Amino acid sequence: xxxxxxxxxxxxxxxxxxxxxxxxxxxxxxxxxxxxxxxxxxxxxxxxxxxxxxxxxxxxxxxxxxxxxxxxxxxxxxxxxxxxxxxxxxxxxxxxxxxxxxxxxxxxxxxxxxxxxxxxxxxxxxxxxxxxxxxxxxxxxxxxxxxxxxxxxxxxxxxxxxxxxxxxxxxxxxxxxxxxxxxxxxxxxxxxxxxxxxxxxxxxxxxxxxxxxxxxxxxxxxxxxxxxxxxxxxxxxxxxxxxxxxxxxxxxxxxxxxxxxxxxxxxxxxxxxxxxxxxxxxxxxxxxxxxxxxxxxxxxxxxxxxxxxxxxxxxxxxxxxxxxxxxxxxxxxxxxxxxxxxxxxxxxxxxxxxxxxxxxxxxxxxxxxxxxxxxxxxxxxxxxxxxxxxxxxxxxxxxxxxxxxxxxxxxxxxxxxxxxxxxxxxxxxxxxxxxxxxxxxxxxxxxxxxxxxxxxxxxxxxxxxxxxxxxxxxxxxxxxxxxxxxxxxxxxxxxxxxxxxxxxxxxxxxxxxxxxxxxxxxxxxxxxxxxxxxxxxxxxxxxxxxxxxxxxxxxxxxxxxxxxxxxxxxxxxxxxxxxxxxxxxxxxxxxxxxxxxxxxxxxxxxxxxxxxxxxxxxxxxxxxxxxxxxxxxxxxxxxxxxxxxxxxxxxxxxxxxxxxxxxxxxxxxxxxxxxxxxxxxxxxxxxxxxxxxxxxxxxxxxxxxxxxxxxx
Amino acid sequence: xxxxxxxxxxxxxxxxxxxxxxxxxxxxxxxxxxxxxxxxxxxxxxxxxxxxxxxxxxxxxxxxxxxxxxxxxxxxxxxxxxxxxxxxxxxxxxxxxxxxxxxxxxxxxxxxxxxxxxxxxxxxxxxxxxxxxxxxxxxxxxxxxxxxxxxxxxxxxxxxxxxxxxx
Numbered sequence: 001x002x003x004x005x006x007x008x009x010x011x012x013x014x015x016x017x018x019x020x021x022x023x024x025x026x027x028x029x030x031x032x033x034x035x036x037x038x039x040x041x042x043x044x045x046x047x048x049x050x051x052x053x054x055x056x057x058x059x060x061x062x063x064x065x066x067x068x069x070x071x072x073x074x075x076x077x078x079x080x081x082x083x084x085x086x087x088x089x090x091x092x093x094x095x096x097x098x099x100x101x102x103x104x105x106x107x108x109x110x111x112x113x114x115x116x117x118x119x120x121x122x123x124x125x126x127x128x129x130x131x132x133x134x135x136x137x138x139x140x141x142x143x144x145x146x147x148x149x150x151x152x153x154x155x156x157x158x159x160x161x162x163x164x165x166x167x168x169x170x171x172x173x174x175x176x177x178x179x180x181x182x183x184x185x186x187x188x189x190x191x192x193x194x195x196x197x198x199x200x201x202x203x204x205x206x207x208x209x210x211x212x213x214x215x216x217x218x219x220x221x222x223x224x225x226x227x228x229x230x231x232x233x234x235x236x237x238x239x240x241x242x243x244x245x246x247x248x249x250x251x252x253x254x255x256x257x258x259x260x261x262x263x264x265x266x267x268x269x270x271x272x273x274x275x276x277x278x279x280x281x282x283x284x285x286x287x288x289x290x291x292x293x294x295x296x297x298x299x300x301x302x303x304x305x306x307x308x309x310x311x312x313x314x315x316x317x318x319x320x321x322x323x324x325x326x327x328x329x330x331x332x333x334x335x336x337x338x339x340x341x342x343x344x345x346x347x348x349x350x351x352x353x354x355x356x357x358x359x360x361x362x363x364x365x366x367x368x369x370x371x372x373x374x375x376x377x378x379x380x381x382x383x384x385x386x387x388x389x390x391x392x393x394x395x396x397x398x399x400x401x402x403x404x405x406x407x408x409x410x411x412x413x414x415x416x417x418x419x420x421x422x423x424x425x426x427x428x429x430x431x432x433x434x435x436x437x438x439x440x441x442x443x444x445x446x447x448x449x450x451x452x453x454x455x456x457x458x459x460x461x462x463x464x465x466x467x468x469x470x471x472x473x474x475x476x477x478x479x480x481x482x483x484x485x486x487x488x489x490x491x492x493x494x495x496x497x498x499x500x501x502x503x504x505x506x507x508x509x510x511x512x513x514x515x516x517x518x519x520x521x522x523x524x525x526x527x528x529x530x531x532x533x534x535x536x537x538x539x540x541x542x543x544x545x546x547x548x549x550x551x552x553x554x555x556x557x558x559x560x561x562x563x564x565x566x567x568x569x570x571x572x573x574x575x576x577x578x579x580x581x582x583x584x585x586x587x588x589x590x591x592x593x594x595x596x597x598x599x600x601x602x603x604x605x606x607x608x609x610x611x612x613x614x615x616x617x618x619x620x621x622x623x624x625x626x627x628x629x630x631x632x633x634x635x636x637x638x639x640x641x642x643x644x645x646x647x648x649x650x651x652x653x654x655x656x657x658x659x660x661x662x663x664x665x666x667x668x669x670x671x672x673x674x675x676x677x678x679x680x681x682x683x684x685x686x687x688x689x690x691x692x693x694x695x696x697x698x699x700x701x702x703x704x705x706x707x708x709x710x711x712x
Numbered sequence: 713x714x715x716x717x718x719x720x721x722x723x724x725x726x727x728x729x730x731x732x733x734x735x736x737x738x739x740x741x742x743x744x745x746x747x748x749x750x751x752x753x754x755x756x757x758x759x760x761x762x763x764x765x766x767x768x769x770x771x772x773x774x775x776x777x778x779x780x781x782x783x784x785x786x787x788x789x790x791x792x793x794x795x796x797x798x799x800x801x802x803x804x805x806x807x808x809x810x811x812x813x814x815x816x817x818x819x820x821x822x823x824x825x826x827x828x829x830x831x832x833x834x835x836x837x838x839x840x841x842x843x844x845x846x847x848x849x850x851x852x853x854x855x856x857x858x859x860x861x862x863x864x865x866x867x868x869x870x871x872x873x874x875x876x877x878x879x
Contacts, residue, residue, distance in 0.1 A: 341780035583763060628766040671765070671775070672784040673813050678767045684775055684782045692763040692777050704767065 013054040020047045029395040035084035045074035062114040063102045069123030070095045081129030091122045339379045340667030346372045347688035384419035387465045390429045391416050401440045408447050408457050414464035420472050421569040431539040435476045443480030474564040483554040485511035510650050512552035516540040547590050577661035581629035584693035593647045600639045621654040627705045646698050679704035731829050739819040742794050747861045752808045756822050759803040785816035810864040
């Protein structure tokens with residue numbers, strides 16, 4: 001496979017196709033619940049078709065083959081040649097996985113592997129009309145008046161690649177693509193769901209297959225005014241060609257005609273014209289009926305409007321997309337960075353002004369204060385994404401697992417529109433998948449067991465997100481078996497993670513937290529879903545990295561609820577500034593639980609480890625000076641300074657610092673490549689007086705400097 | 713323009729093409745003069761306080777605030793195996809860009825920009841200390857003074873070398 005194609009084109013394809021594939025997975029699961037939804041069928045068909053078109057242009061043959069197979073199956077489905085069955089869905093979902101894998105390979109610029117021939121064969125098999133052939137109309141209400149006759153022909157056409165005009169449709173497509181460039185690939189697919197209403201009336205045209213007609217309608221309604229203006233011209237051609245042109249070709253043609261800017265219609269016309277010409281007039285008459293509303297409106301200024309279609313195509317064709325711009329996140333990060341700088345300058349000005357008392361200056365600075373605050377908020381907003389992006393994949397995950405495990409599970413999603421930082425959305429995806437899989441696998445019982453326990457056979461997994469102040473609260477709730485703290489303790493003792501005395505002193509909540517310990521797994525048998533005991537450990541670490549926290553509530557027999565709290569954004573971090581030696585360090589405020597004065601009367605040495613009694617509990621105590629100061633002071637006074645008590649999960653640790661500076665919101669600056677991974681350092685920041693402070697990463701700090709303590 | 717002067721001009725151009733002139737920023741370390749390609753130098757700063765980073769490699773002095781960006785400063789003396797020197801009035805931090813990372817190098821002083829033709833540069837690996845030898849791209853003799861040209865890419869990235877030499 002070669003990548004000598006223009007990198008820009010490839011990038012466009014990756015972005016477009018990536019979004020389509022993401023949508024497809026959701027749409028497919030939706031389809032299973034609503035198998036007769038022809039709009040959905042069309043949307044899915046179109047999705048595969050679009051990806052195929054783009055891949056064809058880039059000569060990604062393996063990808064084309066798989067998409068082609070899937071597309072054909074959906075062609076059959078939407079023509080009513082088959083019904084949606086769970087088995088069929090399995091194959092399709094498998095195909096989607098393959099496509100995703102291949103797509104990922106393209107993204108990584110690697111050679112992709114061709115799809116499993118068995119899968120392709122299965123797709124091929126499914127694309128042949130099945131038992132339900134005569135009643136084709138069942139899946140498509142609009143089809144009733146239509147003669148089913150032409151359909152079989154069309155199904156053949158794409159698979160046999162026998163275009164009438166002696167051209168395979170792949171060739172034809174790539175030709176079209178070449179003519180119009182890759183952007184045309186992004187046709188208005190999401191708009192598909194609308195057209196169902198008017199279509200039944202329109203079925204009086206008895207010479208046009210309903211697919212063609214539908215495609216036409218989709219184009220008209222989906223793309224709204226801009227594409228509509230081209231409609232009147234192309235109609236005559238397609239209607240005439242119904243028995244000579246496969247609908248793939250037809251669609252491609254339509255896409256080409258309406259999809260984009262001026263050169264297209266002109267370029268595309270010459271080819272199809274010769275055939276359709278003879279009979280256009282008689283056939284085209286019935287059609288205008290359903291569309292007059294839009295057609296006349298659009299006609300007045302067809303030329304002026306043509307270019308406006310392009311941005312909307314890039315924005316995936318949704319009508320309002322014209323108001324959006326795609327921006328590289330790196331650029332957003334840069335802007336964010338600069339705003340951060342501005343905030344720092346403002347802070348410095350505020351500080352300077354507090355010393356001068358100049359009223360005029362004070363006013364100006366107050367103004368600046370407000371504006372920078374707003375600016376910061378707005379820029380932050382641009383980085384926000386709805387959590388739907390992550391939630392969207394769960395219906396599929398749960399469905400697949402439930403089928404594998406033979407459980408019955410409903411997934412409820414709540415608060416999908418909750419916005420959070422883009423980086424967080426990405427970072428949360430894996431941990432959430434893990435937790436949901438755990439709920440499905442360990443939480444929900446088998447249907448029979450549930451029935452015996454007097455619960456409905458179908459288990460419920462509820463995923464919700466909401467904003468709480470400057471935090472986002474995510475919860476994963478199931479009405480499954482719940483967790484037994486005693487059992488957890490016994491397992492932990494059995495694994496050697498815990499000793500019996502400690503176990504006896506443990507609260508239930510601490511016991512639940514055992515599932516986050518490394519090497520812990522509650523399942524005796526390792527299933528292919530979960531049970532290796534690495535997952536929860538990783539989940540916890542990941543969430544800690546995001547300055548978040550996890551809490552577990554569980555009731556035996558009733559269910560489990562996991563709460564994840566993460567900050568709204570990763571860009572700005574509230575910290576506690578402390579001084580160690582001559583240097584400033586920032587401790588993430590989220591982990592600081594309290595600050596007390598150092599008092600040597602309260603300290604003890606237990607098993608070689610300095611500890612301090614805080615609220616009747618002994619917590620380990622560490623002098624940050626010993627860890628973070630290169631030049632040890634000569635007259636070190638162990639009784640001076642303050643103790644900052646930091647939480648680590650359910651544990652507390654005390655850090656002795658020389659002085660407290662105060663609370664400060666800082667912009668995190670990552671360390672250079674050369675310093676990345678320096679133990680204990682999460683980054684650096686510029687303080688309000690222009691100096692530099694290092695941001696401490698408590699878990700990694702302890703791991704590096706207090707090995708003995710952590711290992712214990 | 714006379715024929716000869718045009719020829720001369722042509723000759724000059726031809727010579728520039730096959731033997732390009734390169735500009736080098738020279739700096740002092742201990743007794744030696746070193747040069748780095750001017751294209752890689754972003755700016756030269758006076759010494760400002762450098763915040764040490766606990767746990768960082770030995771040759772990293774720390775980080776500085778360069779107009780809101782955090783820049784790592786490395787100790788060129790340590791990198792070249794020279795004795796550490798006290799900070800003086802002429803101490804400079806040269807901000808360089810290499811391989812898409814921006815880094816500061818601490819030097820004793822910065823002197824000037826010199827123009828050298830490619831043909832003036834000799835490859836002579838056996839100058840300077842053993843540690844510095846591997847960062848050297850070539851040397852040039854100017855007014856009986858040896859100018860050592862440093863290959864920054866190696867200076868910044870060739871970390872495996874350190875690990876190997878420590879074994």
